[in-house]
Amino acid sequence: MTDVSAQPLYDTFARADLRFERGEGVWLVTESGDRYLDFAAGIAVNSLGHAHPHLVETLKNQAEKLWHVSNIYEIPGQKRLGQRLVDNTFADKVFFTNSGAEALECAIKTARRYHYVNGSPERFRIITFEGAFHGRTLATIAAGGQAKYLEGFGPKVEGFDQVPFGDEKALKAAIGSETAAILIEPIQGEGGVRSVPDEDLRALRKLCEAEGLLLILDEVQTGVGRTGKLFAHEWSGIQPDIMAVAKGIGGGFPLGACLATAEAAKGMTAGVHGTTFGGNPLAMAVGNAVLDVILEEGFLEHVKKIALVMKQGLASISDRYPDVIAEVRGQGLLMGLKTVVPNTTMVQALRDEQLLTVSAGDNVIRLLPPLVATEEEARDALARIETAAERLSVAARQKSA
Numbered sequence: 001m002t003d004v005s006a007q008p009l010y011d012t013f014a015r016a017d018l019r020f021e022r023g024e025g026v027w028l029v030t031e032s033g034d035r036y037l038d039f040a041a042g043i044a045v046n047s048l049g050h051a052h053p054h055l056v057e058t059l060k061n062q063a064e065k066l067w068h069v070s071n072i073y074e075i076p077g078q079k080r081l082g083q084r085l086v087d088n089t090f091a092d093k094v095f096f097t098n099s100g101a102e103a104l105e106c107a108i109k110t111a112r113r114y115h116y117v118n119g120s121p122e123r124f125r126i127i128t129f130e131g132a133f134h135g136r137t138l139a140t141i142a143a144g145g146q147a148k149y150l151e152g153f154g155p156k157v158e159g160f161d162q163v164p165f166g167d168e169k170a171l172k173a174a175i176g177s178e179t180a181a182i183l184i185e186p187i188q189g190e191g192g193v194r195s196v197p198d199e200d201l202r203a204l205r206k207l208c209e210a211e212g213l214l215l216i217l218d219e220v221q222t223g224v225g226r227t228g229k230l231f232a233h234e235w236s237g238i239q240p241d242i243m244a245v246a247k248g249i250g251g252g253f254p255l256g257a258c259l260a261t262a263e264a265a266k267g268m269t270a271g272v273h274g275t276t277f278g279g280n281p282l283a284m285a286v287g288n289a290v291l292d293v294i295l296e297e298g299f300l301e302h303v304k305k306i307a308l309v310m311k312q313g314l315a316s317i318s319d320r321y322p323d324v325i326a327e328v329r330g331q332g333l334l335m336g337l338k339t340v341v342p343n344t345t346m347v348q349a350l351r352d353e354q355l356l357t358v359s360a361g362d363n364v365i366r367l368l369p370p371l372v373a374t375e376e377e378a379r380d381a382l383a384r385i386e387t388a389a390e391r392l393s394v395a396a397r398q399k400s401a
């Protein structure tokens with residue numbers, strides 16, 4: 001008799017019954033040797049696929065030298081990765097973390113501290129948007145505002161005001177004398193691949209300027225080349241004051257970062273924030289190796305090219321199977337299919353075709369291939385999606401007949 005409560009792990013994950021033993025590029029191989037095309041990429045984490053030679057070599061070399069020393073000491077790899085992020089973004093300052101939620105915590109603290117040192121300690125509230133996802137710590141579930149993540153965890157952390165997605169009037173009405181910042185994902189990932197239109201981002205930037213607010217972008221899922229730009233906000237031409245990054249920046253190693261302008265970070269002085277593991281030599285070696293590849297001439301062009309192949313292919317499949325796929329969404333290799341059938345049914349149908357995807361809110365499935373996927377691999381994925389759509393379409397017609 002198998003009793004699920006008898007297994008040693010918290011029952012917090014509804015895991016698929018799949019056990020992978022190794023990965024090679026965009027492929028994951030099970031213990032029994034079945035090969036899956038991985039268009040989930042650890043939820044936008046394995047930006048360079050599995051076992052990328054440059055990452056493997058870097059990790060091995062660093063593992064033989066030094067793993068961890070503490071931020072009590074200088075960490076040259078940290079300065080180097082920080083400088084490269086500064087050189088390639090709006091930011092002047094970087095704080096390294098181990099996860100997305102911690103990057104958001106740092107972003108929130110940075111914004112509050114900015115107003116504090118400016119002589120406005122009452123400005124601590126942050127405006128967020130319905131459907132947002134910012135992590136699972138107590139502050140980030142309050143920021144995300146989703147009831148299903150808040151339930152049962154005591155009083156919601158104070159200081160987050162949520163407004164409907166894309167509702168300018170509600171946004172303006174929510175700004176008060178205690179508002180410190182606006183926090184938004186350029187494209188909601190977990191929320192269902194919902195893009196903020198470029199003109200809305202530009203309007204947000206202007207609004208922050210006018211009201212003396214900081215603009216915080218959560219690019220944990222959209223960043224590090226995922227949309228075909230190094231960061232998604234570059235499509236709109238705006239710059240944030242603070243930005244949270246994680247997922248793809250470590251290529252599978254737990255790594256996050258909070259980036260800020262010097263002005264926004266001016267309250268983050270010695271001793272006000274810290275981390276034991278964040279920015280350790282092992283993580284920094286891998287993070288630098290990820291950037292070696294992403295910043296290579298032509299890499300983002302490759303992402304855009306593969307994204308176009310996918311976009312055209314998906315549009316054609318959704319045209320042919322409107323009873324299965326209602327809409328194609330997203331930017332670059334952060335793609336969403338809003339399905340007519342339940343999204344979990346589609347994820348399972350694709351898994352039956354040995355293509356891995358991830359579900360999201362708004363009845364969407366996400367396609368998040370490693371950024372190194374080739375055109376051939378993209379066409380392979382499209383063929384599997386077509387087969388699954390055909391099968392679901394036949395099943396739907398039989399059901400309604």
Ligand SMILES: *Cc1c(COP(=O)(O)O)cnc(C)c1O
Binds near residue numbers: 136219
């Ligand atoms: C995944 C995610 C987070 C949380 O990152 P963790 O590493 O799980 O803490 C925050 N924001 C966005 C947009 C995400 O996609």
